[in-house]
């Protein structure tokens with residue numbers, strides 16, 4: 094019995110953003126436990142010999158609880174199977190990958206981790222927004238919007254400069270923007286929300302710290318989305334006009350589809 098687990102970062106959802114190592118592990122898998130945000134439409138072709146298990150989670154609806162996912166990984170591996178755990182983005186960026194790794198280690202199961210393209214970097218890029226740009230921003234911070242930030246965290250973030258990237262941040266956008274403003278972030282600081290990165294219906298909503306919540310409400314912005322706060326948002330380009338031009342044209346904020 095030589096079961097093992099390969100923990101794969103599947104990237105932001107588009108199949109050709111899987112790494113070659115990920116594709117090889119899938120081709121060799123006997124069981125695949127996959128998430129909603131991982132590329133999964135053609136898994137039956139990528140992993141033709143595998144039983145496919147959807148353990149996908151929607152915000153607020155944990156389809157399969159984390160502890161159960163970990164128990165499943167261990168049970169399949171202990172039964173001698175080659176198990177792939179296919180996760181969205183990179184397993185170690187707000188993805189609970191290390192919890193799954195530790196659960197396997199605790200059960201004596203061998204684990205390999207294959208990194209993935211994280212949505213934190215790739216999804217802003219898909220909207221034409223670089224996280225750094227010489228002279229504009231030389232650092233970025235990735236935060237989870239899943240739970241509210243503390244006042245101390247908001248204070249640090251507002252004072253740090255650079256670019257702020259928020260994952261799982263649609264629900265907490267009002268408290269986040271209000272908190273940053275309270276701690277002195279400029280009202281005109283540009284904010285972009287990129288929904289469904291790399292999908293055909295990818296959409297970007299752009300505003301500033303004071304009006305992005307209104308813009309998001311009007312556009313009915315929904316998860317999954319990546320929020321970017323910082324001057325780099327001005328560099329976003331829809332192919333015809335810059336974000337700055339778009340914001341001006343739309344009297345404050347704009348919705349951009351590629």
Ligand code: SAH
Pocket residue numbers: 104105106130181182183184185186187188210211212213216259260261262287288289290291316317318319
């Ligand atoms: N480990 C993952 C993040 C998991 S948290 C990674 O490295 O990308 C899930 C959050 O990621 C979503 O709520 C959303 O904020 C973001 N996300 C992942 N894929 C996305 C996509 N294709 N488009 C927009 N946001 C995405």
